[in-house]
Amino acid sequence: MTHTELRKQFLDFYRARGHAEIGQASLVPLQDTSVLFTTAGMHPLIPYLLGDEHPDGTRLVNIQRSFRTTDIDEVGDDTHVTTFEMLGHWSLGDYFKREAIEWSLTFVTNVLGFDRSRLAVTVYAGNKQASIGPDEEAATIWKDFGITRIAYLGSDNWWGPVHATGPCGPTTEIFVYRGHGEPALDSVPGGPKDHEWVEIWNNVFMQYAKQAERTFIPLTQRNIDTGVGLERVLMMVNGLLSVYETDLYQPIVAAISRETLASQDRDVRIIADHIKSAVFLIGDGVEPSNRDRGYVLRRLIRRAVSAARRLHEPVDWALITEAVIGVYGDIYPHLLDQQDFIQSTIVKEIDQFATRLDKAVTQLRRALARQMKPTTDEVVTLAFLAFQSHALPPELGYEVLAHEDFGIERTTFDRIIARKIEAHREISSAGQERKFGGHGLILDTGELKAVDEIELKKVTRLHTATHLLQAALRAVLGDHVHQKGSDITAERLRFDFTHPEKLTDEQKQAVEHWINDVVKRDLPMQYVELPLDEAKQVGALHFVDHKYPARVKVYFAGTNLKTAVSKEFCGGPHVTHTGAVGLVRILKEESSSSGIRRIKAVVDETP
Structure with a gap:
């Protein structure tokens, strides 16, 4: 199944059940200044989930581009990405749990073709402190439709409000078994073999309102908020091992490396994901900087450059950018319209960073070559000085030391770097106290990372x-x-x-x-x-x-x-x-x- 086919089948399925297709929102929230990015399909719909009347009715469906960095360190494994597309449908005070569960199961089994014996679901286990009990209603509905492999989970099956207050509630998720053979009778998501299950569907039952005093009251308008990761579903329905093997990523991977098994290389995956995210962010108006969204973009591009340095072949950044837009241009025409600007922005940022990085690496290697038998502290100090002198995060020096096989643990490196930064801070404490109240902010290195x-x-x-x-x-x-x-x-x-x-x-x-x-x-x-x-x-x-x-x-x-x-x-x-x-x-x-x-x-x- 191609990503184009999956998009059409999802939209057609819910349009046939009375849902109106609504447009996408930008990754940069236009009406909400409290968050940096659109992180889910429900984000632009918060006013309507709170009771405002939506012009298109009470049943809605769309596919929303979303961006998250919460799991950025996991990018490169089989399923984690920073920019993804969310297949979503909503009920604004219309249908509730039974219809949402029935339709999700119908789509997963009848349209996508997954065998019921390889499915498991999770429901909310409840929270005594919040006086919220287990979601037995959802569990009973699943059993009514013949699904008995049910796991009760805690915070993983609770969707909190985007802000301090707002709509929230329990969730129920659908998992597909990716292990060999049939799943054991006691195998469930959250169990000892949790890695054998992949989540593909999440129904959020917005039935509570979070109050300022941290209490929960039932919502007058109960809503359904469903999110389905397009990339994960595409991976599972095609029997692939990772999202990077889908037709969404294969052209991008091919533009990075000619190696046959390139899609299995973690660094290739990081480059593919981060440049894809950079394309989408720039396309929605974000430019590299040292503040807010611009810093997130800059960090992604720099991580891509660091990953590229670990490959044993040259990387053509313009070609990679072109591949991303080639995959998504028909779906997002604004990327095609801005292709030259997006490419030039990424290439310029990479060139500037790569030049400074090369100088820092050269300085560090020369300094190390002059040492006979340096101690761990001396080696890390040299890395700190080399990268600090070129206004780069000293933590990047760890990759150089790892490549040179100095045998320094990351925790040891970070601890020494933090000590160096603290000493440097004390030297200029007067200026730091004026700016940060004497807190000693650590900028982009050590234990804490902040830019402003x-x-x-x-x-x-x-x-x-x-x-x-x-x-x-x-x-x-x-x-x-x-x-x-x-x-x-x-x-x-x-x-x-x-x-x-x-x-x-x-x-x-x-x-x-x-x-x-x-x-x-x-x-x-x-x-x-x-x-x-x-x-x-x-x-x-x-x-x-x-x-x-x-x-x-x-x-x-x-x-x-x-x-x-x-x-x-x-x-x-x-x-x-x-x-x-x-x-x-x-x-x-x-x-x-x-x-x-x-x-x-x-x-x-x-x-």
Whole structure:
């Protein structure tokens, strides 16, 4: 099945059931300044989901281009991308769960041809703290239609409001089995073999309204918001191993590399995804810069360049851009109209970045060549100086060191870089204090990544959330939990910690509940400066193998240090009280390496 055929079949199916096709929105929200990008098909429809009358009626359908960077580190695997298209249909106070479930099952089985025996569904397990019970109604409807492989999941099956308040509710998702043979009787999404299941369909039942006081009331107008990832469905319906093997990506992959198995190369996939996203963003009016949307675009292009440097063949950026527009030009004519501008913008940005990157790499390699047997600290310091001198993020130096086989772990590299940046900050502390209130913002490197004061506020909330996450993990799992690394952007936090096995759904829910209870208690977040030994004696968490100065800052959440629910060695910045963090939601928990688990989380308003 081609992507053109899939688009037509989806639109035809729902038009035949009384849905009016509506136009797409730009990736740059025109009426909503609170978010950078359109992240889902429902985003432009929020006023109508809240009760405004839509001019096209109560049943709507479209295909919406969307952009997300929450899982940017996962791009290059089989299913994750940053720009994707969402097949969506909506009921604005019209039909509800039974019709939505019946039609989704009919489309998946009768139109797409998936065997029922290879399907599983998930429903919301409920949340006692929010006084919301399990979605037994949805489970019963699935059983009525002959689907019995049902898993009850927590936050994965709850859709929160886009803003602090608004429509929200439980979801039910359809998964397709991609393992060999028939799925075992006890095999379900969220289970021990979760990787064998791929989500292709998500029905959101918007039946609650989130209030400012963090309570939930039933909506007068109950809505259906359905999102279906076009790329994933296309992959699964054609029996492919990755989205990069579909007809949406194959021409782009071919423009990057002539290798037969190029679509399996992670770096080729990163280039294909990021340049595709760059084309769409520029086409919707975004230009590279150091602020807001422009910085996201610049970051994507730079990541593509870094990936290209790891390939053993030249890359023609204009040809790749042309391939992207060749795939999507008929569907998005505005890309064809701007082809020359889009190509020149990408090539110019890459040329400027590549020139500076080449100079930094040359400087670093020459400096390393002059060293006889440099220590790890000396090697990382040379990388820091080389990249800083060319106004580039020092973290890019890690790729050079990895290529030169210095055997330096990423967490060690990041820790040393963070220390160098802190020392550099102290040298110019007067200027930093005037600009950032003495917080010591780390720009695009180390643990925190921000480009301006707007993003600083976002990463500050996530930074405090990271402290609460470690405290919660130790409370739920035990004192064996220790931080092994972290990475915080304006979109999400990533936290690596010691633990021997995968967390259960119950453990993840307990961690979320622990954090969000502290958030709701609105405890003060403050710090004291203590002698190093005294700071250790009060139980403040720290890196055991890290060399600290004679006096350190200890940030703690609570009215006093002794009874604080969280206390850690830290230079900041943090929020002033835990209520400013917002509710924390775990997106993913997975293995990072042997004995090390990794959690990705966001701050939002889900219960």
